[in-house]
Amino acid sequence: MGTELFEILRKNKEKVLQLWLQAQQTETEFSNNFNTADELRAQSAEFVDLLLSTIDESNIQDFSPPGLESLTDYISSLTISRARQGFSPRETATYIFTLKDALLQVLSEQAGTDPMQLYKASMQLSKFVDNIGILSFETFITGREDVISQQSDEMAELSTPVIRVWNGILAMPIIGTLDSARTQVVMENLLQGIVDTGSSIAILDISGVPAVDSLVAQHLIKTVNATRLMGAECIISGIRPEIAQTVVHLGIDLSQMITKATLESALKFAFNSLQLEVRRIQKDKAN
Amino acid sequence: MEKIPILKMGKFLLVTIQVDLYDRLALTLEEDLIEMVYKTGSRGVLIDISALSIVDSFMGKIIGNIAGMSSIMDAETVVVGMQPAVAITLIELGLPLAGVHTALNVEKGMALLESRISSDPDDNAADGDD
Amino acid sequence: MITLLMAMIRESLAIQHERDLVYCRNRVKEVAVKMGMGIVNQTKLITATSEIARNMLIYGGGGIVRLEVIIRGKQEGIQLVFEDKGPGIADIQKAMQDGFTTGRTLGMGLPGAKRLVNEFAIQSTLGQGTTVKILKWKNG
Structure with missing residues (x-):
């Protein structure tokens, strides 16, 4: 994916955010029970900001640190906070995958007419967001497991006082x-x-x-x-x-x-x- | 040859097992202890196993033997200081060491022996009576 | 990270003399402590080891113990395989009964050891030898 495409995405940050928020609303009408619209908007904007400033030619090919720590840390903490707030895994997954739709849509509107180039860029971008999704899913499960093991420890302790x-x-x-x-x-x-x-x-x-x-x-x-x-x-x-x-x-x-x-x-x-x-x-x- | 020291304290004998108990050593202890009970005419034997991290069926058998043998020589045996993990393991293993008196520590073991001997012959000690 | 180091532990210990029993128990204890196994589970595993190794020494004429750290899913444990080339056990079912003995032991060894571990398997061929495999999970 060429440098100019990243530039295009960065320039259209506002547009990506707007499309993403729209998609979130239509996809997850059952959600939004915890965040207010403002909070959600602020959180999403921060995410888009961080994503578009982190992503570049090398790490889009290979989803592994170094260079990605700030993004992966952010995703982990975001996921954990969502898990604690009681969002379902589906809601969290939808939250991340609607971002992919928004990014791809902006790309297709702004990235010119070369179908081959557009196809390659879409694939790479989509893979990148998939990786974010996997990471988020993993963190979600780990977060839940921690809560469960902590609770069972507490229960064992609580239930046997001497x-x-x-x-x-x-x-x-x-x-x-x-x-x-x-x-x-x-x-x-x-x-x-x-x-x-x-x-x-x-x-x-x-x-x-x-x-x-x-x-x-x-x-x-x-x-x-x-x-x-x-x-x-x-x-x-x-x-x-x-x-x-x-x-x-x-x-x-x-x-x-x-x-x-x-x-x-x-x-x-x-x-x-x-x-x-x-x-x-x-x-x-x-x- | 390595031996576990047996101390004479007044009317009683005190054995503190501080080393890894391999089988031969345990058998030697059994012999020595019974010999000492006979020689000194002791009325009680205290075996401190607080330093032992395991007691398997062989050692359990030796402890049972010592208790049984000294009992017919008119001496009581008290095992003191068993670690909680050792106690749990022995129970799971299926060895409740029936017939062996136990106490939390040497001091309490001493007191138990005193009370059992002073209450002789009508044996009405409050605890340790299996 | 500890897990990776622990996974490298795989060794054999010979049981030919009584002293070897002590060494074997101590080695198992070392590994269990390093793994962070709780004191009760440690004691159970070491006691089971002692029982089976002694049986192997008395009835099987000695043999070897293979010690290995096992990782299955999120669980971590210690596996021990006791192999002898002794006469073998004629009736395994009987040998697994509480109080059954053909020699100078209490007859609690095998059935007792089985109660102390999470997994227990025994296999014996007359005239060829006996293999006992036990496994204890860290949090089992």
């Missing part, structure tokens, strides 16, 4: 189903908590576990046994009537574990074995 309820007593409420991956996290956090605080009793409260089947029971038994290997005792509390029923009906043997109906009775048991006593203070004595 609480030091007393000197020597830890409690860990479990909310939601216990699968093997979760059990792993529960065990790790609980055992590490035991080491960090030097606690000799851990209470695992399963009030928030919807159902206990043989698999969940197995996970609980594993956790209790691992705690014992460390030299601490693990009490399972929060056994609701439904859970007691299913456990017995399924023939699951929990007799090796210390189980309590409520966190309160588990705590009482823990106080007892640490030889602690909780008493009401007589008012007059306290004064």
Whole structure:
């Protein structure tokens, strides 16, 4: 693609922008729910500016840095900000591919009459914008994946807090189903908590576990046994009537574990074995 | 030949495993320890494994042997300081080390041994009772 | 970038003496640490390695361990292949049962090791030898 063609495009920057904005409006009538028209216009103008000032004879053939960093960085950050705002991949892709239409239209109107030259230029230009599209798509996916992995990390952390309820007593409420991956996290956090605080009793409260089947029971038994290997005792509390029923009906043997109906009775048991006593203070004595 | 040192502390024997435990070394430890229990008439054995990054079935078996043998010689064995990752792995491996008493650290292990021996013969210690 | 360096790790370790077990465990640990594998997964992998390598030493008369870093999609893991030219295992199903042993071990080795890793495959021909392949993902 000859230098003069780039010049033509640069000179007709305003025209490209205008055509692009028009195309965006017709293609994506369902969009524009986040950006106001002004914002969109400003963003698009910046993009066109950067694109037309970056593109030249060498990098149009070969879409790779160096020289393209500012453009690729811009596309990446644009895509990520769009992903965060909740644009669909289709909307973002359309946003970029309508730019191609605008560029090609300007080219065909202004670039003279040599069909061969026009064809070659169109191909190159179109390939260049395709590459931008691919880059944007990749960034979009990576952005989403980051959000997902961050969320699942946060969830794993959130769902397994270790609480030091007393000197020597830890409690860990479990909310939601216990699968093997979760059990792993529960065990790790609980055992590490035991080491960090030097606690000799851990209470695992399963009030928030919807159902206990043989698999969940197995996970609980594993956790209790691992705690014992460390030299601490693990009490399972929060056994609701439904859970007691299913456990017995399924023939699951929990007799090796210390189980309590409520966190309160588990705590009482823990106080007892640490030889602690909780008493009401007589008012007059306290004064 | 390399040996794991066995320290006598009052009524008890203390073993701290600080090196990579290859099988021969573990077997030697088993022999030496039982010999020491007999010679010193110790009532308890503390094995500190806090420096061990793995315990596989062979070492698990040795620990079980030591506990079993000392028990019939009227000495209690307490394993102290197991790393969380080691505990999780042993459970997954299928070795809950039943019959071996455990404690978080040497201090607590000592206290456990004291309480178990003082409560002799009516064994009513609060914890560590499997 | 670390991934590229890790992908170069591919080596063989001989298991002929008890001491080799320790070296093998340590080498696996080194690679796992370098990869950034969590402490629990590390411990599981090293324990499984120890179990299988010991089995190979006791029943297979020693052999070699091939260590390789595997990258599959976004996952990164360590693969170990244990090869011996021993008598082979007559009944693999039985050997994979908890508590089954023909020798002086606890019989937890193979079935226990299987529970500690993500992928486990065993193949044995009587009179020719046994091959055990295990794989542990970094975040598995």
